[in-house]
Each structure stands twice: as C-alpha cells, then as structure tokens.
Amino acid sequence: MNALQMALADGITITKRNALKIRRAPDLLGGVVMLPIIFVLLFAYVFGSMIDLPGISYKEYLLPGIFVQTIVTSAQITGYTLTQDLQKGIFDRFRTLPMAPSAVLTGQTISDLLMNMASIVIMGLVGLLVGWRINSSPGEALLGFLLLVLFAYAFSWVTATVALALRTPEVFNNIATLVSLPMVFLSNAFVDSSRLPGPLQAVAEWNPVSTFVQATRELFGNTNPAMPVPAAWPLQHAVTASLLWSALLLVVFVPLATRLYKRAVSA
Amino acid sequence: MTNAIVAEGLVKKYGTVKALDGLSLAVPEGTVLGLLGPNGAGKTTTVRVLTTLLRPDAGRAVVAGYDVVRDAKRLRSHIGASGQYAAVDDHLTGAENLEMVGRLYHLGTRRSKQRARELLERFDLTEAADRPVRGYSGGMRRRIDLAGALVADPPVLFLDEPTTGLDPRARASLWDIIGELVQGGTTVLLTTQYLEEADRLADRIAVVDHGRVIAQGTADELKDQVGGDRVELTLTSAADLETVRRGLAALATGEPQIDRTALRITIPVANGAASLTTALGYLAAERVAVRDAGLRRPTLDDVFLALTGHEADENTTTTKEKVA
Ligand SMILES: Nc1ncnc2c1ncn2[C@@H]1O[C@H](COP(=O)(O)OP(=O)(O)O)[C@@H](O)[C@H]1O
Ligand SMILES: [Mg+2]
Numbered sequence: 171m172n173a174l175q176m177a178l179a180d181g182i183t184i185t186k187r188n189a190l191k192i193r194r195a196p197d198l199l200g201g202v203v204m205l206p207i208i209f210v211l212l213f214a215y216v217f218g219s220m221i222d223l224p225g226i227s228y229k230e231y232l233l234p235g236i237f238v239q240t241i242v243t244s245a246q247i248t249g250y251t252l253t254q255d256l257q258k259g260i261f262d263r264f265r266t267l268p269m270a271p272s273a274v275l276t277g278q279t280i281s282d283l284l285m286n287m288a289s290i291v292i293m294g295l296v297g298l299l300v301g302w303r304i305n306s307s308p309g310e311a312l313l314g315f316l317l318l319v320l321f322a323y324a325f326s327w328v329t330a331t332v333a334l335a336l337r338t339p340e341v342f343n344n345i346a347t348l349v350s351l352p353m354v355f356l357s358n359a360f361v362d363s364s365r366l367p368g369p370l371q372a373v374a375e376w377n378p379v380s381t382f383v384q385a386t387r388e389l390f391g392n393t394n395p396a397m398p399v400p401a402a403w404p405l406q407h408a409v410t411a412s413l414l415w416s417a418l419l420l421v422v423f424v425p426l427a428t429r430l431y432k433r434a435v436s437a
Numbered sequence: 438m439t440n441a442i443v444a445e446g447l448v449k450k451y452g453t454v455k456a457l458d459g460l461s462l463a464v465p466e467g468t469v470l471g472l473l474g475p476n477g478a479g480k481t482t483t484v485r486v487l488t489t490l491l492r493p494d495a496g497r498a499v500v501a502g503y504d505v506v507r508d509a510k511r512l513r514s515h516i517g518a519s520g521q522y523a524a525v526d527d528h529l530t531g532a533e534n535l536e537m538v539g540r541l542y543h544l545g546t547r548r549s550k551q552r553a554r555e556l557l558e559r560f561d562l563t564e565a566a567d568r569p570v571r572g573y574s575g576g577m578r579r580r581i582d583l584a585g586a587l588v589a590d591p592p593v594l595f596l597d598e599p600t601t602g603l604d605p606r607a608r609a610s611l612w613d614i615i616g617e618l619v620q621g622g623t624t625v626l627l628t629t630q631y632l633e634e635a636d637r638l639a640d641r642i643a644v645v646d647h648g649r650v651i652a653q654g655t656a657d658e659l660k661d662q663v664g665g666d667r668v669e670l671t672l673t674s675a676a677d678l679e680t681v682r683r684g685l686a687a688l689a690t691g692e693p694q695i696d697r698t699a700l701r702i703t704i705p706v707a708n709g710a711a712s713l714t715t716a717l718g719y720l721a722a723e724r725v726a727v728r729d730a731g732l733r734r735p736t737l738d739d740v741f742l743a744l745t746g747h748e749a750d751e752n753t754t755t756t757k758e759k760v761a
Contacts, residue, residue: 171543179543180540191526259521259522259524263518263524266516268542
C-alpha cells in the first residue's frame with residue numbers, strides 16, 4: 171500500500187467510525203435532524219411574520235440566511251467531537267497504529283460533511299414546506315446546494331482548528347458560541363445590512379457569512395428587488411467571492427488544523 | 438538473549454518538572470518487566486516515549502529493533518499498547534472497535550472481522566460483542582482495550598496500569614489474561630502502582646521514582662536488598678507499642694515501623710526464628726498482651742519504603758512537592 175492509498179483507506183475507516191458514532195449518539199443525531207427543522211421553523215415564522223415587504227415573500231429572502239446560519243452551527247460538531255476525543259485515549263490508540271495520521275482529521279471532516287449534507291436536505295424540504303421556493307434554473311440551484319456543502323466542509327476545518335487549539339469541550343463550546351453568534355447576526359442573513367449603522371454595516375458587508383448568504387440567494391433566485399445589493403465587492407460578486415473564501419479557508423485551516431492536531435496529541 | 442526493549446538515559450521535561458530524568462531499562466525478549474512506581478513517578482511518560490507517542494528531550498530507546506524516534510513509523514506495526522485510560526470508542530460496539538483497529542493495521546476487512554471475533558472470544562466478551570462499549574463495566578472496558586492492543590499479534594506489548602481502578606475480581610481475571618499472554622512468548626512492559634501486581638506478573642521489576650530507575654531485579658532480589666525477615670507483633674494496647682520498641686531495640690537491624698491504628702510493630706531482624714523467640718520471651722516477661730505474632734519476608738512495600746523514603750501509595754501532590 172502506498173502512502174496515498176493508505177491515507178484513503180484509513181480516511182474511509184475513520185469516516186465509517188464517525189458515521190456509526192453519529193448514528194448512535196442521540197445528541198449528534200438531534201443536531202443533524204432537529205437543528206435544521208427548528209431553525210427553519212423558528213426563524214421563518216418569528217422573523218418572517220415581523221417583516222412585511224411589498225411584492226416579495228420575506229421568507230424566500232430569509233431562507234438562504236437560515237441555511238448558512240444552520241451550517242455555521244452544525245459545522246461546530248467537528249470541533250466539539252474532536253475536543254471530546256482528545257479527552258479520551260482514542261487518539262493515543264490511533265497514534266500507536268501504523269495508520270496515516272491525516273486520516274483522523276479527513277475522516278472526521280468527511281463524516282461531518284455527510285451529516286451536514288443530510289441536514290441541508292432536511293432544511294431544503296422544511297423550507298419548501300414553509301413557503302420557500304427556488305426561482306432559478308436547475309443548474310443554478312444545484313450550484314447553490316454545492317456551495318452550501320463546500321461552505322460546510324471548509325467551515326468544519328475552521329472549527330477543527332479552534333477545537334485543537336482550545337482542547338476542552340466546554341471551552342470550545344463557549345468560544346464557538348461567542349464567535350458564531352455575532353458572525354451570523356452581524357451579516358445580511360436576517361436583516362438588510364444597509365440599514366445597520368456605519369461601522370457595523372462595513373463589518374456586515376465584508377463578513378464572509380454575508381457573502382455566502384448573498385451567493386445562495388442569487389443561485390436559488392431568492393434576491394429581493396426591495397433590498398438592493400450593497401456596493402461592497404464580495405456582495406457584488408458573491409458567487410466568485412464565496413468560492414474564493416472557501417479556497418482560502420481550506421488553504422489556511424487544513425494545514426493549521428493538521429499541525430495543531432500533531433501538537434495536541436504529542437503533549 | 439537479545440533485548441526487545443532498551444532505553445538509555447531518557448529525559449522528558451514539562452516546564453520545570455522532569456517527568457523523566459535519565460531513565461534507563463532493558464527488557465529481554467519474552468520476559469515481563471514491571472515498572473513499579475508511585476503516581477507521578479514517570480511510568481506513563483516512559484510508556485509514551487517507548488510507544489512513539491512522545492519524543493524524548495534526550496536519550497534513546499530501541500524497541501523490537503527500531504529506534505522509537507527515527508523508525509517510529511515502522512515500529513508501530515510491531516507493538517501493541519493499552520493505556521492507563523481505556524482507548525475505546527463508547528458509541529461503537531466491542532466488535533466494531535476491534536474491527537476498526539484491524540483495518541487501521543491494514544489487515545483487510547475479512548481478516549479484521551475474524552480477528553475481532555477471535556479476541557472477543559478469548560477475552561470472554563462474546564456476549565457483549567454487539568453492544569456499544571459505553572454500557573460495559575470497568576473490567577470489560579479494560580479487556581476490550583487490551584484486546585485492541587493485541588489485534589496485530591504484536592511481539593512487544595505495553596500495558597500502562599492495566600488494572601488500576603478495577604475491583605478485585607476484574608483484576609484477577611485480567612491477571613489471568615496477561616499471564617497467558619506471557620506464556621505465549623510476548624515481551625511485556627507493564628507499569629503498576631500495585632506491588633502485588635508486579636510481584637505476580639513480572640519476571641523483573643524496575644522501581645521508578647522521580648523519573649529514574651532507582652532499583653531493579655527480581656522480586657526476591659529486591660526484597661533481599663532491604664535485609665532479612667521482619668518480626669511482626671500485633672498488640673492489644675497502643676501504650677505498649679513504644680515500650681516494645683525500646684525493649685526490642687537490640688534485636689532490630691533497621692528502624693522498626695509502628696502502625697498505631699493496627700496496633701502493630703514491625704521490626705527488621707537478622708536471624709528470623711531466633712529473634713521471634715527472643716521477642717516472645719520479652720513480651721511474656723514484661724506481661725505485654727499480644728494478639729498476633731509472626732515472622733514474615735519483606736514485602737515490596739518494605740522495599741519501596743527503604744528505597745524511596747516514602748510509601749508506594751503516596752499521592753501525586755506529595756510527589757510533586759518533592760520534585761519542586
Ligand atoms: N502533559 C503533561 N504536562 C505537564 N506535566 C506532565 C504531563 N504529563 C506528565 N506530567 C508530569 O510528569 C510527571 C510524571 O508523570 P507520569 O509519567 O504520568 O507519571 P505516572 O504515570 O508514573 O503516574 C508528573 O509529575 C506529571 O505531573
Ligand atoms: Mg500513569
């Protein structure tokens with residue numbers, strides 16, 4: 171077996187292990203199934219009923235924001251699971267085995283990706299039930315889903331990095347909530363960023379969450395003429411900017427997480 | 438005889454704490470070395486260095502012919518390790534845990550499944566095989582973890598405190614399993630805080646304290662190092678303990694030990710039977726009431742006390758204070 175075959179085979183073994191874990195762990199399974207349902211229903215009805223826009227369904231405009239927000243939350247499972255595994259001896263066992271060390275993180279992020287894909291499907295279905303519609307071509311819609319999947323995968327590596335730096339589940343949870351809440355709410359996910367006060371508006375317009383939300387809206391045909399796109403470059407070229415962001419996140423956080431993993435397990 | 442494990446002058450520092458301070462040891466092929474030491478002595482750190490989990494700051498170690506730093510990758514196919522904290526996945530069943538390890542040793546799916554079943558049977562876990570490990574008892578977890586270390590049938594095995602925290606029955610069952618392994622010719626390095634465990638399982642014992650081997654030999658050799666037999670007298674009144682200590686001072690070859698709660702005085706003596714007679718004669722003459730009297734060989738507890746100046750079961754904080 172050469173190094174690449176080994177990395178692949180071991181990656182698949184770890185992916186299977188994590189998939190089994192997700193199926194058996196009620197808290198994780200709840201995250202996959204319940205979180206997207208609750209988020210879609212809650213936000214669609216709470217925010218959706220408050221804001222009335224002429225000639226456009228606010229729910230349609232809102233749903234892409236909820237999709238991205240759910241992904242920001244559920245990608246944290248990658249980090250959380252890693253901190254939990256760090257506290258047990260399981261990584262020690264892995265490291266005394268003649269396996270590819272990279273398999274631990276690729277296996278983890280890929281199984282979480284499968285989970286996130288399931289949660290994206292559920293969100294889409296619940297979205298359709300509450301009145302969300304796709305108004306674009308099938309090709310664009312497919313690209314929209316792929317973009318969400320890509321974002322989920324890249325963001326998993328971000329949470330993995332944070333988790334491997336912090337190392338304990340409690341600290342990770344606190345920090346993740348502390349960072350992800352403003353990330354989502356200081357964006358265009360739920361509000362029209364142009365109505366925010368000056369400095370916050372700049373933050374919201376350059377916030378990567380806004381970029382992904384805007385790109386998803388465009389690809390699903392959920393843009394709203396009553397809310398014109400701000401002039402900021404990442405929002406004017408949202409699809410391109412989202413791809414760039416994904417590439418950047420992967421290029422930075424894959425090696426960083428890998429290095430931190432090595433450091434975390436060799437202490 | 439060739440050595441399956443050799444360590445020379447291992448040093449590992451954590452800040453100002455020297456977890457290993459020039460530790461050296463050698464384990465001939467097919468034998469069991471018991472690494473005996475109190476909490477914080479450096480046992481786990483030693484095992485982590487020898488199983489490639491940790492790079493030493495200085496010194497070298499060769500296991501199964503491979504340098505633990507330079508040949509770490511190749512070495513991993515030749516060792517098995519079962520840690521102080523069971524390295525199993527709670528949500529996976531016993532069988533799934535072992536199959537996963539088999540696949541990561543690249544045994545292939547079929548062989549991995551087969552090996553998992555063999556080990557489950559051998560470790561008396563067949564009934565629990567398809568239940569998630571999280572429902573296992575402490576003893577079962579230790580067994581499944583040990584089974585995980587044996588998946589690839591490694592010639593060298595590391596067991597870090599394999600029975601710590603287990604009840605006596607689970608401990609006895611694990612001892613039987615380890616005993617069988619050793620019969621099969623596996624070289625084992627076993628760490629323990631239990632003197633009884635080292636005495637029972639190990640061919641040779643290395644006593645570690647503050648990251649260094651302070652004595653080694655067979656259990657008998659170590660016991661000989663601390664001198665001859667002990668006269669052990671259990672009295673009925675605490676007030677008599679001091680009287681007896683002074684009265685029998687001429688008999689003692691070392692400092693007598695007094696246990697006030699057990700009302701017991703233990704005196705190291707040179708010629709056992711004669712000393713016991715003298716002691717009993719003295720007690721009768723002084724009319725000291727005796728509940729129990731006897732002669733015993735020194736235990737490893739005595740060895741420990743003599744070598745380190747502290748009891749084997751002293752807790753970590755005390756040991757750390759001594760390091761500082
Ligand atoms: N990761 C670590 N960071 C800091 N100190 C450590 C670490 N691991 C071990 N130590 C210290 O090194 C010493 C030896 O620890 P260890 O090898 O675990 O002892 P043992 O296994 O014999 O109880 C102890 O003083 C312990 O506190
Ligand atoms: Mg230890």
